[in-house]
Amino acid sequence: MFGDQHWNEIRRHAERLRGQALKTLTAVQGRTRAMSLAVGPVHACFARQHIDGEAWSMLLAMAAEAGLGDALRSLFDGEVVNPSESRPALHMALRAGAGRGPAAAAATALATQAGERMAALHGALADSPVTDIVHVGIGGSDLGPRLVVDALREFDAGRFRIHFLSNVDGSAAGRLLPRLDPARTAGILVSKSFATRETLLNGAILRDWLGGSERLYAVSANTAGARDFGIAPERVLPMWDWVGGRYSLWSAVGFSIRLALGEGGFTRLLAGAADMDRHVRETPVQRNLAAWHGLTAVWNRNALGFPTLAVLPYDQRLALLPAYLQQLVMESLGKSVRTDGAAVPVATSPVIWGGTGTDVQHSFFQALHQGTEIVPAEFVGVARPMHPYADSHRALLANLLAQAEALANGADPGEAHRRHPGGRPSTLLLLDALTPESLGALLALHEHSVYVQACLWGINAFDQWGVELGKRIAGELESPLAGEGEAQDPVTRDLVAEIRRRWPGRA
Structure with a gap:
């Protein structure tokens, strides 16, 4: 951790x-080479x-002095790095066993068993x-698989079409289900607690539409909750x-990823991530890409005072990357x-935001170039396309x-009106091609x-305690919206009355 002397x-x-x-x-001569790193793709x-x-040298030296290398080893070795919940964070153990401690080894064994069950299902x-x-x-149970399935559609093994349902808004289900045949559809409900309100409501809609739970699967830590919903334990991952x-x-x-890409595609995704894991675990801070990326973010946020970051993938297949990184970064670091x-x-x-080039050049790039706020950017490009349109890719x-x-x-x-002040910093992440390996590494x-x-x-x-309060209050407000009791907050109470007045056909 940086102390006062570091921040000064x-x-x-x-x-x-x-x-x-x-x-x-x-x-400066040689700057590009000195400030670039390549790891795999x-x-x-x-x-x-x-x-x-x-x-830059000062930042790297201070990070090493502050124990960043030891902190990375603690993560990989399965030590408690989530102190508010007294837990390790062992997502690396899910991809080729990058950890070294006993907790990491045990997690890898469990991940292998789960992989065998996924294969059978x-x-x-x-x-x-x-x-x-x-x-x-919803959230982490949606954004990652949704991004990967969309980004790697060209690697689709062809057997299953994957659809995603996350928002509790019934319009989402109302638009999706009429396009499908219930006799040829199955559902996967993903919720660690099997108590997520949005997932259970959408799951109930899907169960009713399917005419039962025989073709429902679950991914959850709450097997009993899934069973009560009608999903047999043998269909719970x-x-x-x-x-x-x-x-x-x-x-x-990522069961839906596996169903979309096939076993081979899913394995390649894990392998690409595992290669990045090995680099991060084994490489000193001075040449460690994760350290460089993280230190750049800290420099922009704290040294230069920039409050936002624009994520700008120049590949339509990565259109969901800004939304995915919004959750990853802001839910993790919004403390x-x-x-x-x-x-x-x-x-x-x-604040993470962004969109896909070249579309966004015709929307918010005006503000990026000539607005009063400097917004750092992270560009993501792909050197080799998978389509045959060379002129289009060259233009992109x-x-x-x-x-x-x-x-x-x-x-x-x-x-004056044509002046571009410049001085807008950016990082460019360039992938050789968009493959399961390169996306996993990214x-x-x-x-x-x-x-x-x-x-x-x-x-x-x-941890993510910041998402809990609003969810709890939402649960308390469903009864007042149904005409049972009153909201405690006076403004909310008045708004509930206004909603009920405008929704005369409410259930």
Whole structure:
């Protein structure tokens, strides 16, 4: 964890760099090579971050001095890194057993057993008339599998079409189910507690539509709850308390990924993540890509004071990446107290947002280039396409490179309205191609970067108490909305009355 002396030193370097144009920094001979790292299929260029070699060396040295290497070993070895819940975080054990301690080894054994059960259920489904799978979950039980299935559609093994149902809004189910045949559809309900309100409501809609629970499966730690819902124990895959939802796509939560990609595709996804795990576990901080990525985020947030980060994938297949990273980063790092309960002395999680290039160049890029706020960006590009349209891909890559250049360098044609001030920092993550391996590596990189940031801020990346309060109040408000009792809050009470007046056909 960075102490006061570290933050003071970081601020000193930021003040020293305040008057230096980013364009001047990037012109230094050899900078691109010095500030780039390649790990497997991922090439990361940090040359357009607003930092110089002196400050960068300072950050790396301070991270090592603050024990970042030891913290990473604690994560991989299965030590308690989630102190508010007294748990390790062993999502790495789900992918080729990257941990070394006894807890990690035991977790890998459980993951292997779950994989064997997934294989058996997959085989049974493949022998059935089922062609469509509805994955029902929300948050971490939805975003990871949804992103992977959408991104890797070209690797679809062709047997099942996967559909996702997450929002408690009945419009989602109302639009999806009429497009499917209940005789050829199965459902997977994903909820660790099997008490998630949205999942149970959508699951009940799906169960009624299917005419029973015979083709429902569950991924949960609550086998009894799934059984009470009508799902037999042999159709329930496990979840464990040492894997948080937003880190769980590698587990049985990714059953729908396996059904979409086949066993081979799912194994390749895990292998790509495991390769990144090995790099992060074995590489010193000075050449560790997760450390570089996390330190860059801390520098932008705390040294330069930037409150947001735009995630900009230049590949339509990665359209869901900004939403996935919103949850991973903001649910993990949206904390204001350290693990010891003391207030964090600096700002923590940035607001993550973004969209897919080139579409977003025609929406919010105006503000990125000429707005009053500087927004750091993370560009994600793919060198080799899987389609045959070379001219289109060349244009896409040209736009990717051009936007990063323009944001950094700006332009001044002498007319105020046409001036681009530049000085907008960015990182470019370039994948060789979008494959199960490269996507696995990319997502594992971000997981480890989040942990790096949490360690430097001294916060817990693995609890999520902030989502509980609103859920509890929502549960209490269903009765007043049905005309039973009153809300406690006076504004809510008046709004409930207004809703009931405008919804005369309420159930």
